[in-house]
Amino acid sequence: MIITAETYHVPVLLHESIDGLAIQPNGIYVDVTFGGGGHSKEILRRLGPKGHLFSFDQDADAEKNIVNDDRFTFVRSNFRYLKNWMRYYKVDHIDGLLADLGVSSHHFDDEERGFSFRYDAPLDMRMNQRAGTTAAEILNNYSEEQLADILYIYGELKQARKLAKTIVKARAKKSIETTGDLLTILGVEAIEENAQLSIVNAQLKKDLARLFQAMRIEVNHEMEALKEMLTSAQELLGKGGRLSVITYHSLEDRIVKNMMKAGNAEGKVEQDFFGRVNAPLKMIEKVITPSADELEQNPRSRSAKLRIAEKN
Structure with a gap:
């Protein structure tokens, strides 16, 4: 099978998910699900000359879609090791992270x-x-x-x-x-x-x-990898940093929602003495789903949900 970025995977909720990152031209961003590179390319398009993007993927086939750009670093690894790799690259904070948790069209095909x-x-x-x-x-x-x-x-x-x-x-x-x-x-x-x-x-x-x-x-x-990645993401995000995550089934969506609302996968809300919720993130959008046009062009997007949160 001949694999190209176009046939590997059609990016879902492309503009909505990248808009949700509120990209700063000189910021540091992470795409933990590189795949065909669709989301990564859009992030790079919006970055300035001093910005940088780290993209993760453990699938050897995804490496064929690597972007030739000085502002881009490909990490051949499972995203559960996000914190370790950021430490390796001497990155102590990030301005945004995107995750498209769906299995790529390439894998199904x-x-x-x-x-x-x-x-x-x-x-x-x-x-x-x-x-x-x-x-x-x-x-x-x-x-x-x-x-x-x-x-x-x-x-x-x-x-x-x-x-x-x-x-x-x-x-x-x-x-x-x-x-x-x-x-x-x-x-x-x-x-x-x-x-x-x-x-x-x-x-x-x-x-x-x-x-x-x-x-x-x-x-x-x-599920274990997702929990570890999200925990690392909320620790790495700087104040005002954005988390943009696309889910496809209830199991992963529940974990993402709980992490964004409560700061943990179980959704256990912690409150201070005055009853105020202590959570590292705050939801900034309602759940976003694909438009009718996208559903028609890409049927595999039908179960997709986009959630966006910001670091307090």
């Missing part, structure tokens, strides 16, 4: 990575293919209880225990290695057309999407 049930591919799902545990290893080695918890918590699947039991029973006979193996175990009848699996039942398709979401979150430790 890559027939070899196992992110989508549309293709019969190895069950990998690692954002960083240099290290970590694959989805196949999890399906074949986790206990029934562990699998049930993942499917229920990360996939919000009511039938999580039944699914876990089915998987454990099937793997005792044959190792689960591909998306096709998994679909067969679940009794999904699919018609293969042009390397894509066409599934008629809409509810079944929705449940499969949730199952694959759950596995991807576990493989990449997404």
Whole structure:
């Protein structure tokens, strides 16, 4: 597959998310989800000659989209290590951080990575293919209880225990290695057309999407990484610095909302003696969603929500 910035990922809520950063021309900014570079390029367009942008991505494919600009530094790493890398580059504060938490179009369309049930591919799902545990290893080695918890918590699947039991029973006979193996175990009848699996039942398709979401979150430790990144971000932001975050499902959106409102992932509000809320950030916008035009041009933006906060 030939990968270009244009085919890697169409940036979601591009102008709204960058507008939310209220960019200072000479400021220091971080894009923790570089991907195809769409958001990063727009940030650079608004920066002056003394401004600087650090962009993070752990996927080797994203490196093909690196920007040739003296004001740009690419960090090949998971964004959970944000604070460590800023310390490495001797940056003690930032003026804004952007995070587009969605899985890129490239990952869903890559027939070899196992992110989508549309293709019969190895069950990998690692954002960083240099290290970590694959989805196949999890399906074949986790206990029934562990699998049930993942499917229920990360996939919000009511039938999580039944699914876990089915998987454990099937793997005792044959190792689960591909998306096709998994679909067969679940009794999904699919018609293969042009390397894509066409599934008629809409509810079944929705449940499969949730199952694959759950596995991807576990493989990449997404919730833990998000909490660590947001905690570091609010510590690094200078007074008046902005945090602009795009979410796509309720699990990550809840964490982002809680961090912005209360300063912690649990949403536990702390108050002083006079009942005033002690929080490092303040929400400065209502939730922003894609326009009708963007939804028409980029259907994958349909579940996107943008939240913006400022450092007190």
